[in-house]
Amino acid sequence: MTSIPPGEDPKALVEGFNLASLPPAFYDDPFPVYAALQSLSPVHELPGGGLFLTRWDDLRTVYQQPALFSSDKKAAFRPVFGHTLLYQHHTTSLVFNDPPLHTRVRRLVAGALTSRAIAPMEKALHHLLDDLLDRAEAQGAIDAIDDFAAAIPIEIIASLMNIPPDEREPLRGWSLAILSALEPNPSEDMKQTAETAVGDFLAFLKTLIEDRRRHPLDPDTDLLTRLIQGTGIRDGLTEIELLQNCIFILNAGHETTTNLVGNGLHLLLTLPSARDLLLRRPALIKTAVEEVLRFASPNQLGNRVSTADTTLGGQRVFAGTQITLCIGAANRDPAQFENPNDFDITRSPNRHLAFASGPHMCAGQQLARLEGQLALARFFERFPQAELAGEPKRGNRARFRGFSSLPVKLSPD
Numbered sequence: 175m176t177s178i179p180p181g182e183d184p185k186a187l188v189e190g191f192n193l194a195s196l197p198p199a200f201y202d203d204p205f206p207v208y209a210a211l212q213s214l215s216p217v218h219e220l221p222g223g224g225l226f227l228t229r230w231d232d233l234r235t236v237y238q239q240p241a242l243f244s245s246d247k248k249a250a251f252r253p254v255f256g257h258t259l260l261y262q263h264h265t266t267s268l269v270f271n272d273p274p275l276h277t278r279v280r281r282l283v284a285g286a287l288t289s290r291a292i293a294p295m296e297k298a299l300h301h302l303l304d305d306l307l308d309r310a311e312a313q314g315a316i317d318a319i320d321d322f323a324a325a326i327p328i329e330i331i332a333s334l335m336n337i338p339p340d341e342r343e344p345l346r347g348w349s350l351a352i353l354s355a356l357e358p359n360p361s362e363d364m365k366q367t368a369e370t371a372v373g374d375f376l377a378f379l380k381t382l383i384e385d386r387r388r389h390p391l392d393p394d395t396d397l398l399t400r401l402i403q404g405t406g407i408r409d410g411l412t413e414i415e416l417l418q419n420c421i422f423i424l425n426a427g428h429e430t431t432t433n434l435v436g437n438g439l440h441l442l443l444t445l446p447s448a449r450d451l452l453l454r455r456p457a458l459i460k461t462a463v464e465e466v467l468r469f470a471s472p473n474q475l476g477n478r479v480s481t482a483d484t485t486l487g488g489q490r491v492f493a494g495t496q497i498t499l500c501i502g503a504a505n506r507d508p509a510q511f512e513n514p515n516d517f518d519i520t521r522s523p524n525r526h527l528a529f530a531s532g533p534h535m536c537a538g539q540q541l542a543r544l545e546g547q548l549a550l551a552r553f554f555e556r557f558p559q560a561e562l563a564g565e566p567k568r569g570n571r572a573r574f575r576g577f578s579s580l581p582v583k584l585s586p587d
């Protein structure tokens with residue numbers, strides 16, 4: 175199976191590619207364009223400036239050299255966001271920083287998200303899934319995004335920070351608004367909505383942090399107490415860094431994990447042979463989740479800026495070049511993956527870049543895997559004959575690949 179459909183001219187796909195103005199069909203299926211870029215222009219100059227990389231090798235090269243390819247977004251974001259809270263948020267988040275800020279925050283966050291630290295969450299996750307699936311069964315048909323996939327990460331991350339259950343409701347809306355502003359060409363409206371969301375989120379966190387300072391919890395299990403204790407000390411965080419990184423962590427695990435579960439459900443609902451195999455051999459859930467991460471990577475695009483003149487894929491790159499790393503394309507690179515457009519839940523090894531690579535590699539990957547594996551396994555255990563009950567709707571975003579709606583009927587009539 176090739177991802178460039180017969181009759182489609184790869185050269186025309188490459189020439190027509192403009193990240194700043196994408197046609198609606200692209201959101202549905204960007205892979206023919208990615209495959210054309212990969213074979214004809216792997217280090218592609220974008221119409222508005224900057225490079226777009228699609229080869230697995232080139233992405234790895236960039237990820238592994240953080241000094242040469244910086245994550246600092248201050249210069250890139252100032253013209254887009256101006257002097258706003260949104261600018262402060264994105265440019266203070268660890269993911270968009272180099273050392274020393276990145277190192278300081280990463281050290282604090284990483285310890286709270288190791289396999290050992292998250293193991294106690296497994297029981298709570300089982301309860302949450304049983305509860306959601308009981309409710310789903312009573313309904314008979316559900317929107318698998320709103321009623322299932324999106325309901326999982328919000329509860330898990332909020333409980334990592336011990337946010338009281340009755341205060342969690344606005345978190346998803348804030349998170350979606352803030353992340354939307356990272357689309358390649360955000361509208362004024364998107365930016366304004368995101369700005370309001372950052373303001374509301376900050377106000378919410380200030381109250382929560384004040385209260386947690388008065389009543390600290392165990393820093394080994396409460397991420398918020400851990401971050402607070404790392405604030406205002408030597409080599410610690412400033413108050414603004416504390417607040418903005420709390421927002422980032424709450425956001426980082428939301429939509430990405432929702433999309434992992436939503437994309438996994440969609441693939442297994444629409445590819446019966448993969449689902450049947452998983453039902454016969456449930457132990458395949460681990461490789462199945464890795465394959466969902468590769469095949470429909472929740473985070474499709476990353477960014478870096480070059481700090482010195484260099485070369486990439488044999489092409490000269492000048493200092494100060496904005497570089498877009500296309501994870502979605504690299505994860506279908508035939509030079510790394512055999513039959514890359516086949517969804518194969520037994521694939522091993524599977525060296526996908528869905529969580530990136532190098533010092534910024536996703537700090538929450540073990541948690542995301544745990545959520546993805548348990549959610550998909552429990553769903554199909556309970557509803558092995560579930561089927562799509564209507565047209566799924568995509569989120570229509572280039573950076574985050576997922577569905578905004580996925581109607582599902584849980585058993586046949």
Ligand code: HEM
Pocket residue numbers: 245268269270276280283287331423426427428430431434471472473476477527528529530533534535536537538539541542
């Ligand atoms: C399927 C779900 C997820 C995917 C696909 C994903 C993907 C990514 C990617 C690609 C990066 C690197 C960005 C870059 O350097 O350009 C990243 C960073 C990060 N992710 Fe995730 N993520 C997921 C879930 C989570 C969860 C559940 C959490 C935590 C609760 C989390 C926390 C973070 C943090 C803190 C970083 C920043 C790491 C750093 O800059 O050192 N992520 N993630």
